[in-house]
Amino acid sequence: MDGDATLGRGQVFSGQNYKKGARIWHRHPHLVWIGGVLEEDISFQTRQVRLKLEDDTTVEYDITSLEQLPFLRNPAFLVGKDDLTLLSYLHEPAVLHNLQVRFVNSQSIYTYCGIVLVAINPYADCSHIYREEIIQVYQGAGGEEAHFDMGAFGKSQSIIVSGESGAGKTVSAKFVMRYLASVAASRSRSDQGRTTIEARVLASNPIMESIGNVKTIRNDNSSRFGTFIQINFCERGRRIIGAEMKTYLLEKSRLVFQAGGERNYHVFYQMCAARNHPVLKDLHLGPCEAYGYLTQGGDSRIPGVDDRADFEELLKALQMLGFDGKQISEVFRLLAGLLLLGNVHFENGESSSAVSPESAQEISRLCREMWEISEGDLRVWLTRREIRAVNEVVTKPLTKNEAVRSRDALTKMLYAHLFGWLVEKINEALNDKEKAPSPSKKRSDRFIGVLDIYGFETFDINSFEQFSINYANEKLQQQFNQHVEKNRDSIGEKLLDVMVAANIQTMRTVIGPAAVSSGAKSIPITFSSSQNPSTSFIMMIIMTFFVSPVCASDPYVYIKNLGELEKLCLMLLIFGALGWLSLTNYVFCIEEEIIPRNRARVRGNESIEMSTISALLLGMIVIFGAVCATAGRVEIFSISIILVLFYLFTFLVSLANDEDQHGLQRDHSGVLGILNTVSKNTKPYLLSTVFSTALLAFCSEHIIEPYQSIFGAMGLILLLFSQIFLLHTAYKSSRRAID
Template sequence: MAPVLNIVIGSHVWVADKDLAWIDGEVFKIDGQNAHVRTTKGKTVTANVSDIHPKDTEAPPDGVDDMTRLSYLHEPGVLDNLAVRYAKNIIYTYTGNILIAINPFQRLPNLVDVQTMEKYKGANLGDLDPHVFAIADVSYRQMMNEGKSNSILVSGESGAGKTETTKLLMRYLAFLGGRSGTGGRTVEQQVLESNPVLEAFGNAKTVRNNNSSRFGKFVELQFDKSGKISGAAIRTYLLERSRVCQTSSPERNYHCFYFLCSAPSEDIKKYKLGDPSSFHYLNQSSCIRVDGINDAEEYLATRNAMDMVGITEEEQEAIFRVVAAVLHLGNISFAKGTEADSSVIKDAKSRFHLNTAGELLMCDCEKLENALIKREINTPEGVITTTVGPNSATVSRDGFAKQIYSRLFDWLVNRINASIGQDPSSDKLIGVLDIYGFESFKTNSFEQLCINFTNEKLQQHFNQNVFKMEQEEYTREQINWSYIEFVDNQDVLDLIEKKPGGIIALLDEACMFPKSTHETLSQKLYEKFKNHKRFAKPKLSRTAFTIQHYAGDVIYQSDHFLDKNKDYVVAEHQELLNASRCSFVSVLFPPAPEENTKSSKSSSIATRFKVFLGKTVRENLAATWY
C-alpha cells in the first residue's frame, strides 16, 4: 500500500516466510529482478524485488500506538508492530479511529477496572493509550455533544475476543450513563446481567473458543437528554440450532445443558438428570467439561442473573424443565415396527426418556409418541394417518428438539427486552453489534455460509467507510496521497444474495419442491456458477462447493442445507405443545396461522436473515466506530 521504493544493496527489508509469514533481513546482492537477503535468523533467501517490502529501521522498540504513523503501511509492517506490542501485553492499537484488539487469553491487571474507566472519561481520542473505553467514550461524547447516534461494530475471526470486548463496551457505557443511588434494578444493571443469561443459552465451546457466541447480537442503548440510560433493546439472530442435536469433539453443546446437569441435587432429582455423558445430545463429543468453566457455579450465577433481569422463579423453573426435556428427547431411540416404514420406541430406556420428556413438557405421553412416529396428511377424502421409519422418526425427534430450544431462546430475548423496557421518546442511541467471526472449519455447513455472508457484508461496509469515503474526501480536499488498493467484494455478495439467481434464492427455490435433495441443489449451483470466478466445484465431490471469500477460500458441504433453511413446525408437534398443561410451554407454541407456513417466504431462515442483516447494516451502522 506504500509507494514502491528502490531496493538496493544494504536495504533492510521484509521477505515472505512459510513459517513466520514475514521475516526481516538485509539485501546483500541484487541480480536483475532477484534480491538476495540475509535474514536475522541466519538464512539466505532469494526473492523477486516486487515481493519485498522495506523495513522501517527507525521504528520505536515498543512499536507505535497508531499505525497511521508507520513509515510503511504494509502487511509485514502492521503485523510486526502488533506483535511487538502484544509481546509487552499491550493489546490495543489504533489505526486512525479504528481500534485493533488482540485477545490476550488472560486477565491483565488494571486494564479494565473502575480507575481506568475514570481515566478515559471525557478524554479526547488519542490523548491516552489506545483502549476499548476510548472508543466507547468518544461515541458517547459525540452522541451528547452533536446529537448524533452511533453504532460500535465488534468484528473479527472466531475466538478473537469479540464477546469479551462487547461486554467491556457495555460496562463502560453503563458506567457513563448509569444512575447512582437508584433503588431496585436499574436499566444498565439489567442490560449487563442479560449477558450471562444469553451466554448460558446461546454460547458454547468450539474448536477455537471456550465461550463462542453461536448467535448474532445487536444491543441498542437509549439515553435521555441528560445522558442517562433510559431504555434498551436486544436483537438476536441466527441461533445455531443444529448444535442442539449435533456436537463433535472437542466442542460442546450450549452451556445451559451442562450447567443444569451440575445443578444442586434437588434440581437433578426433580428433572431426572444424571451425568451429562449419559445424554446423546451431549456425549457425541468427548468434551464434557472445560478447564476454567465450573458448571455448578455457572448454574447458580445464571439463576442469579435471571433474577436480576426480572425472570421470575416460576419462569426459571419452567425454563430449565424445557431444557431438561430436550435432553431426554435426545435419548429416545426407535426400532423398526411390524409394518413397512413404521417404527416403535426401541426399549425400556427410551420409553423412560419419552415419558420423562412428556412429564417435563406437561403433555400427553402417548400423543408425544405418536407425534414422533406418525404423520397426519390432509387429503380431499379427509385426514390420513401414516407411519414413518426409524430414520424419519429420529429426524422428527431432532427437529422437534431444535424447535423447542429455538422458541425458548427467542422467549428469553423477548422477556429480557420486556423487563428492561424501551424509551420511545429517546433520540440518543448507541448500538453495539457483536457479530460472529469468520469461520472456516474442517466441515462447513449452512451456518458457516450465513456467518461468512455476514462478514462479507460487514467487510463491504468497512471498505465503503474506511477506504472509499476517506479517499474521496482526500480527492475533494486535494490532499497529496497514495491510492490504497483494496479488494471490492461486491461480486461475492451478489453470488450469495442476488435475486434472482443467487445461492440463497436457489436454496429457497429448492426448499419449495419436496423432491429436491442436496445433490440436485448442488448440481443447480454447479451449472449456474460454473463461470463465476468466486465459485468452484471441488474435485471428487458431487455436493460440496467452494466460495472465495475476502478472508480465504471455504469449502461448504451442502448435505443439510435444505433442512437447516426451513423454518416450520410439524403440525403434530405444534398441536401437542400448544395443548400443554404448562402455560409457559403452550405460549412457546401458539396456534399456527391458517396459511401454509411450509411454503411461505417467512419459512426461509436464509432469506429472513438476509433481510435482517441488510436492515441492520443500512439503518444501524450508518455512523460506526470499529
C-alpha cells in the same frame, strides 16, 4: 491476509527505497514474516533479488513484476506506535509486527488504526489492564467516542465488533457495555432500591451466554448467534434509560449434533453440574454423560470453567432481570425435557417406526414429569407425519431415520422458541416497561448499538449454517469497508485497499461478479431517477419519441416519414442511450459497491478508469449531436433543447437537495431515510417530465430553420456539460448515501 490480499508493492514504494542494505520483510514458512536486508540495489533492470535474512540465511529469487518486490520495513522509531496509520509503510508484515511488538514489549492489546480499534486476544487474565484509567484511554476509544459523538452531534451510534471466531469480540463487546454503563451510571439518579438499568444490561450477558454460547474447537465460549444490543439514552446521552436486544440466526443444528471436541449450549452442562441445586432437584437430572445430546463431542468439561458456578450466575441474572420462580423453573423443566427427548430412540416396527422399549422410561418421564403432555400423542407425532390434501388429512408412518429427524426437529424448534421468549423477556426487563410507566419518564432520544456476531470459521466440512455465518461476516465486512471508505485518510488508504480487495475476492467467490454488482443495488441508495443520467436519458428518449404530443398520435407514421439521415440519427440515439444505460449502470454498481475512487475492476484483473468510459460515451454523444444538428429537423432539435433543459433542471434541483439530504440522513437513518431520499429525488424527475413534454410540443410548433441547427448544436454542447455534472453529482450522492 493471504498473498492475494497483500498490497501491491508497486503501488506503495518508490524505486529509490530499494537500495543495498534496505530493511525488508520476507515471507517465512513458520514465522510468517522474517526481517532481512537487501544485498544489492534494485533497479529497472534487476531480474533477481538477493536478501540476507535475520536467521543468517540468504535468499535469492527472480522477479518479473513489481508485486514480487519485498516489503520494506518501517524505521525502528516508528515501530510500536499506538496508531497504525502513523507507520510509513502500512502492509501486512508492518501491521503484524507492530501489533506483536506492542503486545510482547508493552503488553498492550489495543492499537488504533484510524477510527478502528484493533484488539489482540491475550487469552489471559488481563483484569489489571481494565483499570479505570486504561479504560478511559483505550476501551473508551470505541465506547467513549461513540458516547461523545452521540452527545455532540445528536446522532445514534453503532459499534461493530468483528473478527474471526475466538478473536475476542464478545469480551470486547462486554467491555464496551461496561464502559457505557459506568459512564451513564455515574450520572444516573437513584433507582429507588431497584436494580439499576445498567446492572440489568450487564446481567443480560450471562443469560445470553448460557443459552447461546458453546465450546468449539476454536473458542471455549463461542457465540452461536448474532446480537445487536441497543442501549437507549436520554438527556443527550447522559442517562441510560433502557436497552433492546436483537438476535440473529441461532445455530440450531448444534443442539442435536456436536463435532468432536465441541459442546452443546452451556446451559445444559450447567444444569447437569448443578443438578442438586434446590431449583433443579425436582428434575432428577443425571450427569451430562447420561444424555445423548451432550456427549457427541467427547469430553464435556472445559478446563478452567466451573459449570456449577456459572449456573449460580445464570440464576442470579435471571432473578435480577425479573424472572419469577415459576418462570425460572419452567425454563429449566423445558430444557431438561429436551435432554430426555434426545435419549428417546426408535426402532423399525412392522408398518412404521416406533419408540424403542429401552426409551419407554425416558418418554414417559418426559411427558409426565417434564412437559405434562399426553404420552400417546407424543409417540404418535414422533413416528408419524400428517399430510393435508385438499379435503383430506392422512397420516403417514415415518421410517426410523425419519423419526430421529422429526425428534431432532422438535428439539430445535422448542429450543429456538425458548431462546426467542427469553430474549423477549430480557428486552422487557431492559426497557422496564412494567415497573416504571411513570409519565415523567423520559423518552429515548438516541442509542448506541453494539453488534457482536458469531465469528468466521472454516472446517474440513462446513455446514450450510457455517457457510451462512461466514457469509454474514463477509457482508458485514463489506458494509464496514464502505463505512470506513469515507475515513480513508484516518484508517490509511493502503490498508483499506487491502481490506476491500480481500473482501471483494470472497464475495465474488461466494455470489459471483453479477451478484456483487446487484448487491450494490440492494444498498439503500441506488440512484434516484433524477440523478441517474442514464435512466433519465433513456426516459427522455422514450418520452420524446413515443409519448410526447408530437408523435403520440401515430408513432409508426411519424417514423416512416423521417428521412434516411434522421432514421440513422434516431437509431444512434436509441442505441447510444442503451449503451450508456448499461455501461454507466455497470460501472456505477461496481463503483459504489466495492471500488474506492475511480478505479473499477471488471471481471478478472482488467482495470477500467471510469473517466475513460465516460469520455468515450460522451464523445459518442458529441458525434451524434453533430449529425443531429446538421439534420435540422424540428423534432430532433427539440430533443436537444429539452434534454438540456431537463438535465439542467434536475441538476439544479439535485444541487439544491444536497444540503437537505445531509440533514435528512442525519436525522433518519434506515428505511425511513432511504424512502425520504428516494421520494425527494423522484419529485424533480416527475416535474421535469411534465415540463419538458409541454416544451417539446411548443418547440415543434413554433421554431423554424435556420435557428434549429444552431440551437441544436448549442443544446448538445450544453447537454454534454450537464451530463458531466450529473455524472459527478450522481457519483457524489451515491457515495454519501453509502456513508
